[in-house]
Amino acid sequence: MLGELPYFAVVALAAIGLYIVVMKRNLIKIAMGITLIEAGANLFLITLAYNGGDRLSAPVFTSQIMRLGEGSSYSLPTPHALTLTSIVIGVATTALLLAFIMQVYRKFRISEADELRRLRG
Amino acid sequence: MSGDLIDNLPAVIVAIPLLFAFATPLIGKLSVKLSRLWALLGVVVTTALMYILGWEVLSGDAVVKSYVFGAGGDGLPLIGDNPARIAFSVDGMSAFMGLIMATVAFGAVIYSFSFVRKYSGNDKFFTLLLLMLAANFGMVFTGDLFNLFVWFEISSVAVCGLTAFRSNRGEAFEAAAKYLIYSTVAGLVFLFAIGLLYGQYGHLNINYLAGAIGGQEEMMMVDKIALGLMVTVFALKAGAVPIHMATPDAYSEAPAPITAMFVTASQAGLYAVFRVSFTLYGGNLDITGNLIHIAGWVLIILGILSMFVGVTMALVQKDIKRLMAYHAISQTGYMLLGVGVGLTVLGTGKFDEFGRTAMTGGIFHIFNHALYKGLLFLTAGALIYKAGTRDLNRMGGLGRDMKFTAIFFIIGALAISGIPPMNGFSSKLLIYESVFSFNPVIGAIAMLVSLLTLASFVKVFYAAFMGPRAKGMARGEVPTTMLLGMAVLAGMILVFTFAPALVVRTLVDPAVNALAGSTGRTDASLTLLTGQGYWNAIVFGGAMVLAVIITLMVRMLGNKGTTAKGEGKKPYLFGNSTEIDGRPIVIPGSNVYWGFTKALERYYRPVEKFHSGIVNEYVFWFVSTLGVVILAMVVL
Numbered sequence: 001m002l003g004e005l006p007y008f009a010v011v012a013l014a015a016i017g018l019y020i021v022v023m024k025r026n027l028i029k030i031a032m033g034i035t036l037i038e039a040g041a042n043l044f045l046i047t048l049a050y051n052g053g054d055r056l057s058a059p060v061f062t063s064q065i066m067r068l069g070e071g072s073s074y075s076l077p078t079p080h081a082l083t084l085t086s087i088v089i090g091v092a093t094t095a096l097l098l099a100f101i102m103q104v105y106r107k108f109r110i111s112e113a114d115e116l117r118r119l120r121g
Numbered sequence: 122m123s124g125d126l127i128d129n130l131p132a133v134i135v136a137i138p139l140l141f142a143f144a145t146p147l148i149g150k151l152s153v154k155l156s157r158l159w160a161l162l163g164v165v166v167t168t169a170l171m172y173i174l175g176w177e178v179l180s181g182d183a184v185v186k187s188y189v190f191g192a193g194g195d196g197l198p199l200i201g202d203n204p205a206r207i208a209f210s211v212d213g214m215s216a217f218m219g220l221i222m223a224t225v226a227f228g229a230v231i232y233s234f235s236f237v238r239k240y241s242g243n244d245k246f247f248t249l250l251l252l253m254l255a256a257n258f259g260m261v262f263t264g265d266l267f268n269l270f271v272w273f274e275i276s277s278v279a280v281c282g283l284t285a286f287r288s289n290r291g292e293a294f295e296a297a298a299k300y301l302i303y304s305t306v307a308g309l310v311f312l313f314a315i316g317l318l319y320g321q322y323g324h325l326n327i328n329y330l331a332g333a334i335g336g337q338e339e340m341m342m343v344d345k346i347a348l349g350l351m352v353t354v355f356a357l358k359a360g361a362v363p364i365h366m367a368t369p370d371a372y373s374e375a376p377a378p379i380t381a382m383f384v385t386a387s388q389a390g391l392y393a394v395f396r397v398s399f400t401l402y403g404g405n406l407d408i409t410g411n412l413i414h415i416a417g418w419v420l421i422i423l424g425i426l427s428m429f430v431g432v433t434m435a436l437v438q439k440d441i442k443r444l445m446a447y448h449a450i451s452q453t454g455y456m457l458l459g460v461g462v463g464l465t466v467l468g469t470g471k472f473d474e475f476g477r478t479a480m481t482g483g484i485f486h487i488f489n490h491a492l493y494k495g496l497l498f499l500t501a502g503a504l505i506y507k508a509g510t511r512d513l514n515r516m517g518g519l520g521r522d523m524k525f526t527a528i529f530f531i532i533g534a535l536a537i538s539g540i541p542p543m544n545g546f547s548s549k550l551l552i553y554e555s556v557f558s559f560n561p562v563i564g565a566i567a568m569l570v571s572l573l574t575l576a577s578f579v580k581v582f583y584a585a586f587m588g589p590r591a592k593g594m595a596r597g598e599v600p601t602t603m604l605l606g607m608a609v610l611a612g613m614i615l616v617f618t619f620a621p622a623l624v625v626r627t628l629v630d631p632a633v634n635a636l637a638g639s640t641g642r643t644d645a646s647l648t649l650l651t652g653q654g655y656w657n658a659i660v661f662g663g664a665m666v667l668a669v670i671i672t673l674m675v676r677m678l679g680n681k682g683t684t685a686k687g688e689g690k691k692p693y694l695f696g697n698s699t700e701i702d703g704r705p706i707v708i709p710g711s712n713v714y715w716g717f718t719k720a721l722e723r724y725y726r727p728v729e730k731f732h733s734g735i736v737n738e739y740v741f742w743f744v745s746t747l748g749v750v751i752l753a754m755v756v757l
Contacts, residue, residue: 014313021306022741027298030736034305041312048320078325082267086312089274093305096278100285100298107291117734118292119299119370121437 006047013040025112027101031094038090042083049079130174131188131209135258137167142251149244157234160247164230167254171223178216179631186211208326210264213631218261218392221491222385226254229378232499232606236378246286253279253382260389266315266325269393270308276386277304283379284371296374299736303367306740307354310747314350317343327401335405340412342755349751351397352416357743358390360450361457362426364746366732366739372446377502380442381495384449388487391453395460399636406468413464415757419750420461425563428454428570430728436577437718437725439711440511441501444581448537451570452490458567459483459552462559467637475555478652480637482551485629489544493536496610500530503599504585513584513710520586523598527586529607534582536614538575542658544614547621547649554651584710619658622649
């Protein structure tokens, strides 16, 4: 049960984030919602790295896995790399999105998504 | 050519645009003019290398060029059972896409050379352009799911940066923000799908995953959900209805040469749809057959929706770039439809009967679309360059000065409408005939959409090129490099128009074989076999020339020296007067199809409401589509 707790957190984060992106009109809130979904995705990846067991070794040393022997658990190395990469990408997209939102506000004095609809139809 | 270089080409082709991209701003510090030349050099080198790689891969049978990052050369090193390195693998389909991307980028960068001169920030423009090119190549070369996600995001960032390039326009930021929200949410959904597959199988490499998925007793729930997620996400990137809404915004706000490349970036999304459904899930059809046939139906339905909604929305646009953007969506529908039909019958007897032809048509259409749509966006850019507006109602008479642009536009418009003998017709013919064997109703819709496409390009030609000169139009033709960029693409269209069977043999067949795991190529001839008939553009062109000559001869038989007099001299407009107060009546572009749109009012009202411009609703439609697709995958 406790081991599955992170998965519940993943679902909660993604669901709250998606709710914000779909329901909240404020553009900054939408950016925040996207960040929440992203947190959910990252937590999901990092949770996948722990495949149970109590003798978890550092992920990157293959020699250590061999030292611990057959049947011992280790934290998978790949999801850590994935999560790190996805965090970096997340920072880039969030920064870019906030810059766009700021520029939109400067040009039109609009911060609500339902008013920002010059491009439609 | 040394073997070493060829072995490393997949990585080099991605690395060179990246190197040139990040060096461009530095060189821009010295001189902006130099940075433009530098970027041009980067694209030329990349294109040349891509052609070499394309030759290597496409000339042989089932050649796959792999490059494993950080490895000594033989294969993927394993940790436990898991491949631990990122690999690029370039097969027929990847090389096919890469060639298209390189060619369009080449035309776009030449065109940009004088196009961007009137803006500031040239070096940043070319940085992002090269970054976008690298991301496009990365998306089609990679053999690793997570790496695909990374390139997907790089592509989004570069595309959005360029969409917002004209920072004096607030709409540019609006479009960029909407597209970025849309594609970021989609990217994160893809990340969840990657997580699901990784948690289940512990692989990220596409080939390993395909083996693991095909090697089970039966399909797991996780596989079905992951396929549904990935197909929808990449359909969004490709711009399929009903998850296309940010695409016309971004297409229309980006500068013209970028929009031309944007088309290939969307096609990278299309590539990913095909790669996931064919390569990742097509490893063992006994297990996955039912699932990917459903995926095929999903693609067909998305394709029909895209074709029809795209073209009807295009018909009522008055912004020339937005109109063309909706056409791009409509044409994407043909590709989804063709390949979707192939996927639906994959592994059954019907695949040889018509499925392969449908796939050939769909993939051939990717090639044709990139060329003519790239050309059309460049001509739109040229029109805007001279007219100073994108509103068709305010343009007029541009054909009087812009003769070359008008010719290029006609070439592109005939090709996109599938008028024989243009290249667009060759691929559409393959789609029509095979889809007709699959389901006659869908085949009929495909033909109807082509008619409407022609109708709306007639409107653009009428509104922009013909009539009296409108106020505020600059005189003269566009700068030479802009013409040169258009000429590159127009020339290719003309060449490939008369050799459709050769293109299918050399470029499309390897791509189809790489996806469907089939073998064989069409014969080396100029006649394209379509399954039920054949098509030879040279014979058709010859017949057309002959018909024109005969018509002229018949005309010469008539009485000479007759001229129209009196009432006969006046232009005829359905019996009505053609002048008001001595001035000729000019019907603005958006009124040309007034009757048609009025008759279809009950269709247009909800559809225009659907494109509401509110980004929350866009995301809501994306989530709903995800839900429907996953439900279809799981339940059926």
